[in-house]
Amino acid sequence: MPKKVLIVDDEANIVISLEFLVEQAGYEFRVARNGQEALEQVAAFEPDLILLDIMMPNINGFDVCRRVRKNPAWQTIKIIMLTAKGREVEVNKGLALGADAYIVKPFSTKELMAKIESILNEPSTV
Secondary structure, three states: OOEEEEEEEOHHHHHHHHHHHHOOOOEEEEEEOOHHHHHHHHHHHOOOOOOOOOOOOOOOHHHHHHHHHHHHHHOOOEEEEEOOOOHHHHHHHHHHHHOOOOEEOOOHHHHHHHHHHHHHHHOOOO
């Protein structure tokens, strides 16, 4: 059964690019365009990994990450923050909230896919 990836971003061009990449890699995926949709999709779709933007309508990515990490049923979900917010304080905040990785836009598609692959193949620590 293919791994499931939830793409959470409100920027159409980024979403199209990410959809193409994860589909080519053989992953099943869904898209959420804001933080509220993201939380609804996590509950319904039960992804193995979330590609999570920070700057979004309704609920920002930091809050989505915090809520996912607080829910015991979602502890094994991997989170890669994929955002234009690249200051050290923002990176540290994302990782402190429980993100497994933090990648700054613009990103290398090759590096992103390598990171997705390595994170999805890590043994679960929960």
